[in-house]
Amino acid sequence: MDDTLIQRLFDAARAAREQAHAPYSKFKVGAALLDEQGRIHVGCNVENAAYPQGACAEGGAISAMVLAGGRSLQAVLVLGAGDALCTPCGGCRQKLREFGADSLPVLVADASGLRARFTLGELLPASFGPDHLKARPA
Numbered sequence: 001m002d003d004t005l006i007q008r009l010f011d012a013a014r015a016a017r018e019q020a021h022a023p024y025s026k027f028k029v030g031a032a033l034l035d036e037q038g039r040i041h042v043g044c045n046v047e048n049a050a051y052p053q054g055a056c057a058e059g060g061a062i063s064a065m066v067l068a069g070g071r072s073l074q075a076v077l078v079l080g081a082g083d084a085l086c087t088p089c090g091g092c093r094q095k096l097r098e099f100g101a102d103s104l105p106v107l108v109a110d111a112s113g114l115r116a117r118f119t120l121g122e123l124l125p126a127s128f129g130p131d132h133l134k135a136r137p138a
């Protein structure tokens, strides 16, 4: 992935994070996804007074991608704050798996820049995905 593309994902995630609704945790997150058509889709976390109803940034970005017709993730960038890396939560890793291969690059950033790079396979090893539902016994 070239630097220009990473910068575009970074800028998109940083702008998305500005829109986060996180009055309870105060932990704002932005996510940017690159689809198979080279388009970028973004999401931010949206919390709720009924806490479990809150939604992660990655899920919002996936919904935006699907709505726009995208079905194959090429890259993901998640941007948060704090000392610890803002890696996708377990549920989001599985949501990414629906549209991404083990080799999918998952970049982690904060507002000052890129901090780490993983593959989805590293974050979610031996995962269960769409292929498991193909060619199953009758």
Ligand code: THU
Residues within 6 Å of the ligand: 022, 025, 027, 028, 029, 044, 045, 046, 047, 054, 055, 056, 057, 058, 087, 088, 089, 092
């Ligand atoms: N959050 C995300 O948006 N993505 C993640 O992968 C980790 C957590 C959000 C959910 C919640 O609004 C806040 O961060 C604190 O958990």
